[in-house]
Amino acid sequence: MKKLLIACFLTVMMANAYATPEQDRLALRAFFQERFPKLDLNEMINGLYAFDEGAREQWLEMEDFPPYEIAIEEGEEAFNTPFANGKTYADCFENGGIGVKQNFPYFDLETGEVITMEVAINKCRTDNGEEPLPWLVGELAQVAAYMAYTSRGNKMNVVIPDDPRALAAYEAGKEYYYTRRGQLEFACENCHMQSAGMMLRADRLSGMLGQATHWPVYRSKWGEIGTIQKRFQECNSQVRAKPYEAQSQVYRELEYFLSYMSNGMELNGPASRR
Amino acid sequence: MKRNLYLLFSAFLAVLILPVSALAANAEDYVAALEKAQNQVCEAATKVQLWNTSEALLEKAAEAAAAGDFDEGIKLANEAGLHAELAVATAEREKKNWRLYVPK
Numbered sequence: 493m494k495k496l497l498i499a500c501f502l503t504v505m506m507a508n509a510y511a512t513p514e515q516d517r518l519a520l521r522a523f524f525q526e527r528f529p530k531l532d533l534n535e536m537i538n539g540l541y542a543f544d545e546g547a548r549e550q551w552l553e554m555e556d557f558p559p560y561e562i563a564i565e566e567g568e569e570a571f572n573t574p575f576a577n578g579k580t581y582a583d584c585f586e587n588g589g590i591g592v593k594q595n596f597p598y599f600d601l602e603t604g605e606v607i608t609m610e611v612a613i614n615k616c617r618t619d620n621g622e623e624p625l626p627w628l629v630g631e632l633a634q635v636a637a638y639m640a641y642t643s644r645g646n647k648m649n650v651v652i653p654d655d656p657r658a659l660a661a662y663e664a665g666k667e668y669y670y671t672r673r674g675q676l677e678f679a680c681e682n683c684h685m686q687s688a689g690m691m692l693r694a695d696r697l698s699g700m701l702g703q704a705t706h707w708p709v710y711r712s713k714w715g716e717i718g719t720i721q722k723r724f725q726e727c728n729s730q731v732r733a734k735p736y737e738a739q740s741q742v743y744r745e746l747e748y749f750l751s752y753m754s755n756g757m758e759l760n761g762p763a764s765r766r
Numbered sequence: 767m768k769r770n771l772y773l774l775f776s777a778f779l780a781v782l783i784l785p786v787s788a789l790a791a792n793a794e795d796y797v798a799a800l801e802k803a804q805n806q807v808c809e810a811a812t813k814v815q816l817w818n819t820s821e822a823l824l825e826k827a828a829e830a831a832a833a834g835d836f837d838e839g840i841k842l843a844n845e846a847g848l849h850a851e852l853a854v855a856t857a858e859r860e861k862k863n864w865r866l867y868v869p870k
């Protein structure tokens with residue numbers, strides 16, 4: 493009985509002390525609206541191009557013949573090619589995998605894990621007797637690009653179920669985002685909130701809102717299409733922190749939090765960036 | 767005066783004939799420094815996200831030692847350990863502070 497009372501007390505304290513995910517999301521939108529009063533926040537799905545008119549024009553011209561187009565085609569072909577057992581990716585996803593990206597990542601109540609789209613794609617493969625694909629670039633990113641393409645225009649709809657493990661995963665991702673790290677002691681927040689829209693060397697920094705809507709991305713710097721977790725690793729290296737493994741629990745939780753913050757925003761992946 | 771000069775000359779001579787090995791670090795010193803640094807890095811890695819410099823410094827330390835430059839090897843190993851300690855210090859500080867940056 494005593495333990496139960498303590499647990500209840502702690503639960504109430506926690507509930508009062510910390511904001512809910514939805515409160516966080518609304519506070520974040522208010523933060524950006526205050527910082528950029530004239531900006532339509534929905535434009536932030538276009539990253540730095542929401543802030544930089546000149547760069548936006550160049551980007552729009554590039555979008556006439558987008559560099560990720562080949563990745564979508566190759567992804568579609570891979571998506572429709574049957575596995576050795578005759579099944580395809582479509583058999584593993586709701587609605588045959590078409591237009592479902594807005595629901596990723598989700599919290600799997602059975603395993604207690606955050607499932608990103610890339611994890612789901614590889615799970616589909618291993619469940620059907622195929623080898624998993626490398627996480628960051630190549631065929632996995634291409635299949636993800638095709639699936640993202642079929643989801644364009646849908647609104648991000650990441651769900652945090654009423655389960656303490658899901659909330660803990662969300663909170664862990666949030667803590668990661670706001671924690672300074674690496675030799676340069678930068679948090680994700682330092683660049684993508686405090687300094688969003690400002691110049692970092694030759695480029696403007698994108699804002700946190702809408703950061704999860706447009707992946708996978710063809711980055712000119714990479715010369716190929718890659719996943720959001722490739723970018724996480726790159727960001728970590730840039731602040732001189734040792735990156736985690738792709739699809740590690742830490743990065744999955746980070747993606748979970750980051751994606752939730754973009755809830756309600758339009759999906760526009762795959763995209764191209766410098 | 768003559769005695770003082772004699773003493774000075776003796777001291778100078780002693781420095782000259784002191785074995786070089788007594789001044790320069792040897793492989794044993796390096797191994798001790800490396801083990802200490804490795805322990806610091808491993809311990810930090812279990813707690814926090816390391817800087818990407820620590821392991822690179824340990825590799826450079828190994829290269830220096832392999833080339834026979836144990837002084838440089840020890841210096842780099844010590845630096846690797848220090849970077850691991852600093853990563854832990856940042857993480858401990860941020861554990862208390864990160865919520866301050868969240869918009870409310």
